[in-house]
Amino acid sequence: GAVVSQHPSWVICKSGTSVKIECRSLDFQATTMFWYRQFPKQSLMLMATSNEGSKATYEQGVEKDKFLINHASLTLSTLTVTSAHPEDSSFYICSARDRSVQVSGNTIYFGEGSWLTVV
């Protein structure tokens, strides 16, 4: 099946620094990718929709200046957490849809997720 890869899987950064997480579709092209966040013992919440070649669309309550999303190619979206603080510590996971396949139940794939700890 199609694979979505995230990097890094784990990252620890100091408070006030920025950290970038990559989401790559390895064997398909994705015009749209999605970023989710999961706080400990909570559900996954959609943060934003990443659109190739255009600006990301953010969900209500998500700061676009803090969570910078760039979707520069059909296989790569990046999420940059700027000026990270301990409350940004979370599990970040992306999903991507294979644009060449008609939408069905199993054409949207999740990455393995990235654990961010801000100290």
Added chain:
Amino acid sequence: GEDVEQSLFLSVREGDSSVINCTYTDSSSTYLYWYKQEPGAGLQLLTYIFSNMDMKQDQRLTVLLNKKDKHLSLRIADTQTGDSAIYFCAELYFNKFYFGSGTKLNVKP
């Protein structure tokens, strides 16, 4: 498609059946999903059902969908200790997933 609810905990004995329930609000959802998440890990797709289906069976897993009541359930037959995890239902709405709160399944030996 934004409001998906699940009960938080379920405890069963090994060998019993587990039934995890989920309700959703948006009848426009095309697909409904069940994902499994083990501690510290990502999401594992278990199964999904198209919104015009009532039931789907896949080995030990049975999904029932009551579209009128907007109720989705996952039955795990012969539950094993390895099934202990958090189970999320999710609805797909315009390519976006909206997840329930997750049900923590505890399987006692």
